[in-house]
Amino acid sequence: DAGVIQSPRHEVTEMGQEVTLRCKPISGHNSLFWYRQTMMRGLELLIYFNNNVPIDDSGMPEDRFSAKMPNASFSTLKIQPSEPRDSAVYFCASSFLWGGLGEKLFFGSGTQLSVL
Amino acid sequence: SQQGEEDPQALSIQEGENATMNCSYKTSINNLQWYRQNSGRGLVHLILIRSNEREKHSGRLRVTLDTSKKSSSLLITASRAADTASYFCATPPITQGGSEKLVFGKGTKLTVNP
Numbered sequence: 543d544a545g546v547i548q549s550p551r552h553e554v555t556e557m558g559q560e561v562t563l564r565c566k567p568i569s570g571h572n573s574l575f576w577y578r579q580t581m582m583r584g585l586e587l588l589i590y591f592n593n594n595v596p597i598d599d600s601g602m603p604e605d606r607f608s609a610k611m612p613n614a615s616f617s618t619l620k621i622q623p624s625e626p627r628d629s630a631v632y633f634c635a636s637s638f639l640w641g642g643l644g645e646k647l648f649f650g651s652g653t654q655l656s657v658l
Numbered sequence: 659s660q661q662g663e664e665d666p667q668a669l670s671i672q673e674g675e676n677a678t679m680n681c682s683y684k685t686s687i688n689n690l691q692w693y694r695q696n697s698g699r700g701l702v703h704l705i706l707i708r709s710n711e712r713e714k715h716s717g718r719l720r721v722t723l724d725t726s727k728k729s730s731s732l733l734i735t736a737s738r739a740a741d742t743a744s745y746f747c748a749t750p751p752i753t754q755g756g757s758e759k760l761v762f763g764k765g766t767k768l769t770v771n772p
Contacts, residue, residue: 546700575759584764585701585746598759633700646691647748647760649700 544634550652556623556658560622563653566611566615567636574620575647576609577633585633591617592639624657662730662747662763664692670769679766681747682727690723690730691748701745701746703733728734737770744768 555561567574577592589599591611598608600647606625610619621628631654635647665680681690689708693701707714707723707730716719720733734741745766751761 577762585762587759587761590759615693635701644704645689646706647693647701651700 546634546636546648546650548632548653551652551654552654554656555624556626558623560620561624561628561655561657562618563619563632563634563655565617565619565634567617567634568599569625571636571637571638571648572614573619573637574611575635575637576617577635579633579652580629583613588619595654598644617634621655624655626657629657634645662749662761664745664747664763664766667764668767670771671737673737673739673770673772675737675770676740676761677768677770679732679745679768681730681763683730683731683747683749685751686749687725688713688751689750690721690731692719692730693746693748693762695744695746695765697743702739704745713769715754716759734768736770737772742768742770 549564554644573592576588578588579585588601589609590597594611609619631652633649633652635642635649637645637647661725662683671677689706691706692704694704695701705716705721707721709725718735743768746755746762748760748762749765
């Protein structure tokens, strides 16, 4: 199993540009999570999907952020327009959830985003 | 939102010593999980302990859970330089929608000196 695959690994962009982060979850998993990690705020849950449906997006910081999961094997997190304060490591994680209980997550290697 | 808080924030020990990290949380949970993160990498799941369990072992790892005190501890015995990493506890808080999402603490940064 290849694990959770994220791309790109690093992204450097200028303020105002659109940024798209991609994630391929582990095959067979039914839930997908997007987290953001910074030194100041730690790991923050942005949004999670179950069976491709967004369940909780209360962590999405503002309307500039959007996430989609068009099918079970692909998700995107888009920031438009990007700002320097969006600089962080963005992680995607997947899991197989049943019974509404939190089970262990498998994380990707993350995307290091720098907005200049 | 409810969150696990690790203590201490940083810990530095010598190889061969034991390392103990603690986690406190605020509300009822179904389970508590510990993760490790090596520098520049994603988090890796270490161990999950359910709310009806008090202790769990996995190799050199020992996790305890005290639901009455809303706390957990992670013990790494006979530490090695390769154990140098940040360690996070994570809890799925029980909400009316279920308890699917994991909320992480800010972690304990462990340094094991050779």
